[in-house]
Amino acid sequence: MSNRNSSVDEKRLSLRAVLGEDVVLTQADDMRRYCTDWHGDVTSGAVAVIRPRTTMDIQAAVRACGALGLAIVPQGGNTGLVLGATPDQPDHQVVLTLERMNRIRSIDSDDFSAVVEAGCVLAELKDAIAEKGMFFPLALGAQGSCRIGGNVSTNAGGINVLRYGMTRELVLGLEVVLPDGSVFDGLSTLRKDNRGLDLKQLFIGAEGTLGIITAVSVKLTPYPDHVATALLALGSLDNAITLYRRARRDCCDLMSAFEFMPPLALTLAQEAMPDLPIPLSPQYQAYVLMEISGSGLVDIDDLMQRFLEGVMADGLVVDGTIASSQTQARNLWLIREGMNEGQAKRGSHMRTDISVSLSQLASFVADAEAAVLGALPDCISVSYGHVGDGNVHLNVLPPAGLTPDERLDRIYEAKKVVNVVIDRYQGSISAEHGIGRLKRDDFDQRVSDTKRNLLVAIKKAIDPDLLFNPHCQINLDATFCKPA
Incomplete structure (x- = not known):
């Protein structure tokens, strides 16, 4: 096997030799859709796209990439909105898509639970469960494309959070491949289990930075x-x-x-x-x-x-x-x-994903829209969202007829204006979409030293070589990185 100093072509040959021609894509045309974000705003590249069929395939891929010094960007349905599943270093990263790991392993109506592989499309899971007279309440606009592993990795919200909670509340257990290639087998469907720390919570909402979720056991309700x-x-x-x-x-x-x-x-x-x-x-x-x-x-x-x-x-x-x-x-x-x-x-525009306390939602919208109008009178604010959980999507639409650069300037200015109001209301810049790469700098500016230290300590303990999604969520101190 080639070492960490091998060329990109040599690393591609090595990946194909170890994992198989059918598992590894390396042609630019074949990889493009995996390296482009959901809205088509950002297109990058990758050393390869890996398409495993089993948990063992993922273990082999993780070990091979570790030996080659390649970071892994896990990807579900690629429907995320914050670039968390989009590679940003084409010569040093691979995309690992879970799309082939799409089996429903079991549905147990008496236990009100199901076990499903991470690549299963959410709508297909919901339909299969409904045939058994049961209901999985996670509901998203992208449910015909998004996959359950990505939903868990981003702690997805959706329209039913009010009654059923975020994805975190629907997860009973996880199977996860760790950066050393070992497997955390926590697919239990027990509702009560106080045997120490609830380790699955580390991976829910972590956006693939700590492990690759391969299967999920979920909680069901009557239809x-x-x-x-x-x-x-x-x-x-x-x-x-x-x-x-x-x-x-x-x-x-x-x-x-x-x-x-x-x-x-x-x-x-x-x-x-x-x-x-x-x-x-x-x-x-x-x-x-x-x-x-x-x-x-x-x-x-x-x-x-x-x-x-x-x-x-x-x-x-x-x-x-x-x-x-x-x-x-x-x-x-x-x-x-x-x-x-x-x-x-109407073209590219600023999209936000904000949460504030329920009692302040109306006044926040009024103040934020007034701030945008004052700073950008030619733009239109569109505020909508989930009243029951304080989640506001305050989007800003630049006027027609602008050049792409002018639109970007408006979007950047609108974000600064709205973030000032969010901070004043002690709200969150991410209610349900995650941090990814798009909001990493905004998150970094607002995270406390104590929280940052905890996040870095957890990352260092689980993924000391920065193998998994290293540029997602938080800026890591350069001294954290080991030399190649």
């Missing part, structure tokens, strides 16, 4: 065969927060989603999907997409009807519609998804 979905119009975002508090009280834990959108959301959705029916006028100040769901003896439709009668009688909701079929419910959710596509059609 919610009764679902009521409503699109509601309100006079202000403050009213949306009041409505949320009321819904939490009246609908209790049966409320599974509560999303807020601005009036521009309806316009953007129609720009992206001209044939999509928009049941409400875009004349109101705020919109809420609300869903309650359950199974068994609960009358969900009656609960939604009685709740809306009360809040409309009180003047809290000024207009609205309840889906009368699954198709209508799907169309209401397409407004939320189409809004994102509509923004993309």
Whole structure:
């Protein structure tokens, strides 16, 4: 085997010899889609793309890359938004994709659990579980492409966090290949297990910096065969927060989603999907997409009807519609998804992923949008997100007709302006997307010395040679790196 000082071509030959021609891609055209981020904004390169089929394949790949001095960037569905799965050193990194490790190993309805390989597409997992009368509640716009290992590695959020929690709350156990090629076998489905530290938590949200997740055991719930979905119009975002508090009280834990959108959301959705029916006028100040769901003896439709009668009688909701079929419910959710596509059609723009305390969400949006308007009066702010967990996506759209460099200048300035407001509210620059490479410098500026020391100590203990995703999440001190 070639050593660390071998050329890129020699390292490629060595990888193919050890792992097999079918496992290793080295041609630029074959590797391009693995080296380009989800939005197509960034394209890099890699020494190779490794496509293992088994955990043992990954062990062999990790050991081979370690011997060659190659860092590994693990990749699931490549749907991340912060460049966490995009290589940034083409001559020193490989991409290891989990796409071939996509088996569902087991579904146990009596145990309310499933064990699935990391490369399984989220939507396919949800469908297979639904066939067994069970439900896996993680729900994302990219669920037709994202993979469960990536969801776990980024601690993905989505629309059902309000009721079911982040991905972390849905994980019972993990199988992980470590930087030395050994395997942490923690695929237990036990709900209670106090035998020392819960080591799986180290890898959830770590974005592939500590280990490569190869399989996951997940928590299931009964399938919610009764679902009521409503699109509601309100006079202000403050009213949306009041409505949320009321819904939490009246609908209790049966409320599974509560999303807020601005009036521009309806316009953007129609720009992206001209044939999509928009049941409400875009004349109101705020919109809420609300869903309650359950199974068994609960009358969900009656609960939604009685709740809306009360809040409309009180003047809290000024207009609205309840889906009368699954198709209508799907169309209401397409407004939320189409809004994102509509923004993309207007060109590159600033995307944020912010969390603040629930009580401050409305005032944060008002202050942040005012700050953007003051600094960039020709740009448009689009704020939307998950009321129940304080997660705001405050995006900024530059005007049409700018050059690419001018758009980048607007985006950079908008980020600085919004980050100042986030800091004032003691919020987070990443609610659910992760840090990756895109937010690494912003994170680095805000992390305390104590937290930084802990993060570096954990990385040094598990991955002293910086084999796994070394430029992701946190800037590591140069003295940490061992010479090649």
